[in-house]
Amino acid sequence: MQSENFIQRIFENDKRAVSRAITIIETGNSNSTCILKDLHKKIGRAYRIGITGPPGAGKSSLTNQLTKYYLALNKKIGIIAVDPTSPFTGGALLGDRVRMSEIGCNDGIFIRSMATRGSLGGLSNKTIDAADVLDAAGYDYIIFETVGVGQSELDIAKVADTTIVVLVPESGDSIQAMKAGLMEIGDFFVLNKCDRPGADNAMVALKTILLMKDHNENSWLPNIIMSVASENKGTKSIADEIERHRLFLDQHGFLKEKREANYKIRIKEIVEHLIKNELWKEERTKNLQDSLAKVADGETSPYEIAESIFLDFKSTIK
């Protein structure tokens, strides 16, 4: 049972209440929907920043520096590390979190690592729900930082107001990097570790690609900021670019548009989740399981089985 008191404590940024709310969300406890409904009226003030890019680009360092920068401005920062934890390599994450400990004890900061458990990538609704908790608790900025690779790299653009793609000189080097969806989702790019050889060439290559994108005077042309996050070089320029993008979105009414579009995706996912729960109940899953040998033997096709499950679902749902 969530008391009004509990919700009130979240609104007051009582860290234990905030933490507990996120844990309730993570475990998928049935109370989580109630909490989120109660919190929703205070949501929408936090600015959401996504930081993504290939492994090793320096996303964690950049998150750290940006956090310190905002702290100095008396802002409150929530950090959600989106983490495709695997049972096999899960331990390797320690490195990042150790770096994080430098800033982790400040009162204006809340850090949470959220696993995209089992789903092999994909920024789960739970991650967004956690951000909503932080939003309701009054954090000014919420930073989503992707850890590792996979779908979450790209999904971040669906939940962030400003998406920053961090690259290193080596990334721009290769025609392959340009193929990645990463080039499309960046509201701006940070060329990190730009003290390394090849930075200037990478800059030129990046600019060329970005200029290929259609744009007019009302559209946003992504900038490229050079940085050396490990030495705190470029942090202010990055923060300035975030504000410039925020202002641009505001002035053109795009922020509202973008958030509504994000809600749309999210509501669809929630509906589809509810339906899947109804669809894949024990008996139907068992029937599916029992049909697999026949499919593998060529006796029937996946399409025929799928159709019969669909008909069964339609006839039994009420």
Added chain:
Amino acid sequence: MQSENFIQRIFENDKRAVSRAITIIETGNSNSTCILKDLHKKIGRAYRIGITGPPGAGKSSLTNQLTKYYLALNKKIGIIAVDPTSPFTGGALLGDRVRMSEIGCNDGIFIRSMATRGSLGGLSNKTIDAADVLDAAGYDYIIFETVGVGQSELDIAKVADTTIVVLVPESGDSIQAMKAGLMEIGDFFVLNKCDRPGADNAMVALKTILLMKDHNENSWLPNIIMSVASENKGTKSIADEIERHRLFLDQHGFLKEKREANYKIRIKEIVEHLIKNELWKEERTKNLQDSLAKVADGETSPYEIAESIFLDFKSTIK
């Protein structure tokens, strides 16, 4: 209308018929389900190989070399390049296909590039359907090659009998690379470009990670093969390792198990696709759209809207 004659021509590997069948599948034409039902009885003989890894690792070169190797053994090879084409950077793909042209004109080869259009990664059912067409047409090996990054890198393990993860010495260098789901899906690893500095260290690092994985005498311990695909070094070892893995799967009954598991995922996806078509009909999508402003204003929460859509769906489906 698909005549029996058309299906027969696919069984006989008439390339025009095969190509047309895949195009019908790609366009999502309603005939595609009929074709796949008709083809299904001849499916299951092709061995499916997935080649994945980070951008620039040399997946295309390795696919080329492996293809030439199999051709010399009089095998027929179907190649499906899974391609997260984007309107923005789509042109960059040319490089790969140019390299492919070296082997593309042989009678025993069928190459098809399939876009995972719009879905931002994710190996679509259409890709698997295309592989089924090639399987029915009598190709001995079907190679799925991922191009670019995203979810498709990991999804490949769901459709391949043997998944090969291609890495370069630089990949093993970083603790970040180990976090990737890539380490879990490889049935074996190819350390390509192993003439580069750091190859030995990368080998040791990779071995250490792989040994961390639980295994017993009945389980498969992924090997690491060194190669220089651009010089055709290591190709035979890779082909041998594929056969060794195939034999292992066969002897333990795992191949049947794996394919059944893959069919299960696929059938689920087809059912869910059918349901989504029913769910997101014009009127319901419009209602969702109309509710977004209220959600963004904090008047109602995504969860409340989702529940009302769910209830509406249940009450109207028949």
